[in-house]
Amino acid sequence: MKKGNIRRQTFYDNFKDKYDLLEWTIRSMMEDDIISNLDYLSWEEIIPLVFYDIEINAKFFRSVIADQTEVDVVKEISLYMTTLLLHILETKGLVKNDQARDFVETYSLGMTYTMTNNLYKPHPKEYDELSKKVVNAIYFTFKYY
Template structure:
């Protein structure tokens, strides 16, 4: 039940950010939209920054980690790119309006989980290479969200796939 409550709060957060902007999003507005008591928010989150982190982590965990055994990794990369593009307004608002949460690093963490699973090697050198590659891909994706003239997400996903394929060749 706690997860369902968190998802409802996160959905309300998403809606309020799109309506009012991140900086004008208050706990009261979130909870009014979710139709919960204000105190319920604090049962799950300290503040809207923790909620933002949870929202991104939960969304990307659904997209990446929960699909590891069901989808080819290429499709997962395409899904990540699609998710970020489909919710471009929300992510752009969160990236542009606050600096407490590193959205790029959060995206990079989930991409790194995917690549770590793909490589099945767990040396410090491999982990460093994976992290830097994933951070670069994540930077490309998050920069594209806030760009005045963004590239098509399919182009970005193809670039990410090509970079990962080259890295996998090196690691094998």
């Protein structure tokens, strides 16, 4: 609050605590990257955008993943990745398929883990390399649909 020159009461008028702020921050980032772009970019363009955002904010994400347990950061990101994958399913007419929906929930967690796990590697891979693998995996998965 000191750095932002925000009064304590102003903060609490908008957030109940620092964890509420953390959830809002992650959701805002994911909404900007994913939700705002669903009608304008292809999913193949959105995935690298999300991976890039995680990479340029690596210090922030490493900190909030390591220093607190109140907000499940991976779960929060995964919820938005699920939205993206459901959008892909919708365009392929598979939304009502229970197996496809199960896949989406599981794959979203794996995709998010891939992003966040990379933050802790001594020599992390570049965002474009990781996102290309994810895009290729999605193509492979859906190539028969």
